[in-house]
Structure formats: structure tokens, C-alpha cells
Amino acid sequence: MKFAVNKGWSNGRARSGVLQLGSCPFPIQTPALLLTTRKGLPAFISPDLLTSSLPSPDSHLLQFSPLHFLEGISPKTISNIGGLHQMLSLHQHIFAAVPRDSIIALPEHDSTNKYGASFQTPGGRLLIKPAEYVELVSSMKPDFWVTLADEVPAWVSDKRNRTSVDRTLRWLDDCLSLNKTGTTIFGSIVGGSSIEERHRCAQEVAQRNVSGYWIGGFGLGESMDERAALLTAVTDNLPEDMPRHVSGLGLPEEVLQGVAAGIDLFDSTYVYHLTLGGFALTFPLERNKGDNADYQLSDSGGDDMKINLKATIYRKDTSPIVESCNCFTCQNHTKAYLNHLFNVHEMLAQTLLEIHNTHQYLGFFCSIRKAIEEGKFEQFRRNFVESRRECLFAAASSD
């Protein structure tokens, strides 16, 4: 794996960089979005559409949880097939293994113990030990994987929080010593909502022989306000030239917060949740639009960033979701058709919408990178957040 920060373009802690990983022939620009998958494939976009309808190479970064595979297919069979890339026939994609998945593998800190980490999955509660985890990951051969962590929410006791850091460090060392395949490993950093513990964990992990850092324990109930200090408590203790990956920061504002703290990679379930709800992103992708944005409110439950395609106002709307959008959905279908598909509960609705929303969200990350490269990231972030606040304020104060 190769990672380099573009030194000339750093704005405060925010940085842009380039990541190159084995399977993918194209370098990936960061900050970047990892697409959430279920068993390696998006929830609704079939693999042929993944490669043909989404921008390349931005859409080549995929996050998955190895725990998804515990039921239904054995590590041995995955090995026999030849690993994840072969099994999914996505040879030019980058797979990042992260145990925690905000949709179907949620950390259960109450059941986690000294032997392993506990997760709540659709199949029930799972306890996974470092050895099992390493075996699973070895059979899959992802491009990089993060070590097993004990993630705790913001409200646990100090003692529990300290234990989570001790355990995570111990499991990190276990994973490193058990790793025989020489694959790329990201060390996991936790610490809950304690600045000191975040500090301690980051410093410890920075001393290990890892290729990057995964920051966990966010998106588990802490407020956005307290998070900023916790993020920088971590990133300030990490070497500049190694990639930082965070899970649980899904919303656009949260991504901006993460970028401001020096994070390079984000996995987010934002697109998945929007798609399930029938919401289509309509970001103004041109950054300068934020200055005189027309704060349009609709009765449909949307806002200036998204629309609710299930709303009856779209029944006869023969325009695409976003006129200027190049995605397959906007090039081929109308809001009226999507409205119909949602109303009759047809799966095509979600396939088409996930394509559009992914396209839009990848575009948002592209805008972030451009802003950093032009030295205008703080302004970009401010404009974005303020336009959102104004919109919500206007909505709250209207009749």
C-alpha cells in the first residue's frame, strides 16, 4: 500500500492525499468515501451496475464486515474460491474489512468480554475472538483490514472506557502476531469520550507496526460538539504520512468535521438510509452556490439537500432527480417513474436510487477535495453548515 499526503495543500489539519492499493490500478484521491456493502456487494446495486454506472475510481473503495460471512459460507470455502476479490468478481476494487457495520453488525459493549468482541447481528449476538477474526480475514484477503476493537458508547464509566482501550491494544498485538499473510493492517484506536484515553490509545497504536489507523467508537451516541476535540486528540498523535480511517461519521456535516480533524477515509451508511427512506440527494454540487442558495422548502419533507421521492407532488414530474446529474438514473428515468416504483414497493426503486445517491455523495467528496486543493476548505465547510442551519431555521419558523 502506498499513501502520500499532498503537502502543499494542507488547510489546518485537513489534508488531501493519494492512496494506492494492490487490486486497484488507479490511485484513489482522499478524503474518500468507502461504499457500504452487505457481503461485499452494495445493498441494491448489482455488481455489473456497480462497475458500469458509478464513477471510477471513486466507487472502487468498498467497506465490508467479515462478520456478515459467518453464517452461510465458511472461511475454508472462501479460501477455495480464492478470496474476496475472486468470490465477488471485483478484481479492481479495494476491500476494507471492518468488523463493525452500522447496519448489521453493531458493537455490543455489554457482552464484549476479555475473550472477544460482541456484535449484534440479524442472526443474533456474536462473540468473535482475535484468532477467529484473523482466520476469517486471512481467508478473504481484503486489501486492508482493521484490528478487532472494543468499542464503547459515550456514556460508559471511566473504568469501562479504560478497559476498552487496554483490550483494544491487546487485541491489536494479537492480530499483528497472528497475521501470517503479510496483509495491510490498520490499527484500531478507541477511547470513548475521554480525551485522555483517546490520547493514550492513539500514542500506543502509533508505536505499533501498522500501515494506517482506524478510529472507532464514534457514531455511538456522542454529540457532534464533543466529538471534535476527541478526534483531534487522536489525529494529533498520529504520524502525518499514514492514512486515517473513521467509521460512524455518516452525515455530510460529520464528514466535514472528520476532514477538518485530518481524517482521510470514511465509511458511511448515509446513502443506505436515505435510499431506504426514498430520499434522493440533490446537493448543489457547485460549491459557490452556497453563497446565494435559494432556500427552498417543500411540503414533501425534503430540504435543499434532498427530496422525498414518495411525495405525491412528484407523481407527474417527468424531470430527472437532478437535471445536471450524469448518473444512470437521472440519464434514464424520471421522478414520476421513481415515485410510482416506491409506491408499489418495487425493488428497482432502491436500485435506481442507490445509484443516484452514491453518485451524488461521491460528488460531495470530490468537492471537498477540490476545496482542500484550492486552500478553501474552511470556507467550504462554513458555507455548507450555515446553509443547512438557515434552511432548518427557516423550516422551523414557517407555518
Next chain:
Amino acid sequence: MALKFEVLGRFNRARAAQLTLPHYLCQTPLFMPVGTQGTIKGLTKNQLEEIGCQIILGNTYHLALRPTSELIDELGGLHKFMNWPRALLTDSGGFQMVSLLHLADITEKGVTFQSPVDGKPMLLTPEESIQIQNRIGADIIMALDDVVRTTITGPRIEEAMYRTLRWIDRCIAGIYVSEVWLNVICLGGEDKDSFWRVVAQCTAALPEDKPRYVMGVGYPLDIVVCSALGADMYDCVYPTRTARFGTALVPEGVLKLKHQAMANDIRPIDPMCECMVCKNYTRAYIHCLVTKDAMGSQLLSYHNLYYMMKLSRDLHSSIVEGRFPEFVCKFLQTMFPKGDVPEWVCNAMEVAGIDISSCCREMRFDVDKSSTL
């Protein structure tokens, strides 16, 4: 552009033809996937084109309910609404009403039923059905038929037949359709032995120069038999429905991906299949998806429809290229490697004039030919 049905090749009763429709030039025999509500279970129009779909069936009843035929008309017709560039066929709506609605009843006027929206009594006449379908704008539309359960016997059947003929005349008289151009054979629920005999009788009696469409068929084996007997078009929800239950269509019959045996099977669903799914995925991976992730049924629907369209193409080309009996034999040998071809198939092939003795364990000499032509 005139509607044309041009036979390009034959083998006894079987025909391969070119069907010219306003939106597409089709080749028969062909299978039409069912896109009930203006879509086919998770597949995009590009995927459907890749698979080779020529005509898609839309259900008038469902579309009239949502989003309504008036809205479809206002937005330029179903082709434009779905953005489907090839051909569409709509049914009359009658079958769904009778099978889905409570207290649907058939009188000379039409089908009376309770509106599923507000419970008010409503009436669907033959004329109304045609008007709805005209608003939807498919290439082929269907006259309302007096639907009876085929399990009944007696004078009701005759009544239904004559009433359907009167209804067809009403459609033509109202200048709603230019001519009765397609002959439809509707079946359902009968045993296979009666099934093939009815198809055989109909195809023998119907004019040669118009296409014969057997609704609700079906299983690949049934399509091969009906094509041998002289039918040209088929529709069925089976391939996509069975995909949702984790079943794949293969030359040997079916493959149930849910079974534990699939969990470690690293072969593709069908090693001979050229579809995106078989070229890229193993049975083991699909096994871990089916019934748990929507992607499983999407991939299986893709494969199953590809299989059906390939079957259509193979039927057409084998007839045109003069090797239809060889194709039928190979098909049956693959599906019944022990030679246990069902009796009804043997009987049907006898009537179709196709020698399948190489596929059967023993020749059967007990065909009752008196009830067939």
C-alpha cells in the same frame, strides 16, 4: 409500419418466425417476462436488453390501480414512462380481477367487482378494458375474456367461449382494435396430460398466419413442448418468482440454492451459461445471499431470465437451421438423463412428429390419439 408475422422456418407444427411490432422486431418462439407494475423485479432496462428480452408483459389491472392508465397516458404511454425501448404487451385485466378480487363476478356486460380502493361496485367492460390498454399504449393489447376455472365442467364452459367471442366482436365493432391478430390460449390448473392436448387442438385449429400466444406458460419443458406443437409466445411469472425463493433454472431442471449442499459448491450455477451471474459467481456465494439479502434474488432473477431468453433464441434458431428435433432430444436428455421422460411429453412429441426415442428408456405405444388431431 404494418404488424407482420412471417414464418422463417418450420418443423412439422413447430414454427420460427419474425414478429414485427411498432417498437421491436421480435423472433419467435419467444418468452415474455412479466413486468407486473411497470418493472421486472429489480432489473434495469439496460440489464433486460442485455439479457435479450424482446417483449415485456404489463398487467393492466395493477397499472390501472397505480399509477392509473390516465397518468400513464398523460406522461406519454408506458414505453416512455418506463423508458423501455422494445415491445410491450398488456393483458385485459380480467384474470387478475377474478383471481385477486373478492366477489368479482362475470355477467354479459363485463366483470363486476368491488373497487379495491373504496369498496364501491364497479364494472369492467370489454370496451373499457381496451380503452385502458390504449391509454397505456402497448404494442399488443388483449381483449377481455370470460375467465373460467378450467377445473369446472359443463355448460359454463360453452357459455364462456361464446361470450368471449361476443366480447371480441364488441372490441372490434367499437373500432378499438384493428383486427383480431393474435390467438390466445388460456389455461391454468389442469394436469399436464390435458394441458398438452388442449394446446395441440388449438394450434391445429387456428390459422397458420397469426401468432399463437399461450398465457401463463411457464416451465422450460412446457415451452419446448408447446413450441413443438405450434405455439409461438409465452409469458409466466415463474422464472422471477422462483428466483425469489432461491431457485435457479438450469438445463438439468432446477437448482435450489438454499440447500446446505450449495454452501461449499464453488462451481457456477450453470457452467455452460454465459450470463453475468454464471461467469462471475459461485453457488456458494449465491447460497449465502439467498433469502437473506435482496441481492440474492436480483442475481437469480437475472440468471433465470437470461436462461429463458436463451431458450427462446435456441428454439428459434434450431427451427430456422433445420435442427429442431436434435435440439429437443438434447434438451430432454439433459433434463432426464435416466431416460425417464414423462409420459405426457412423449405423447405430445408423438403428435408433434418428433422422434425422441433416443431420450426415452422405452418407447411408449399407448398414446390415445383419438382425442387429438
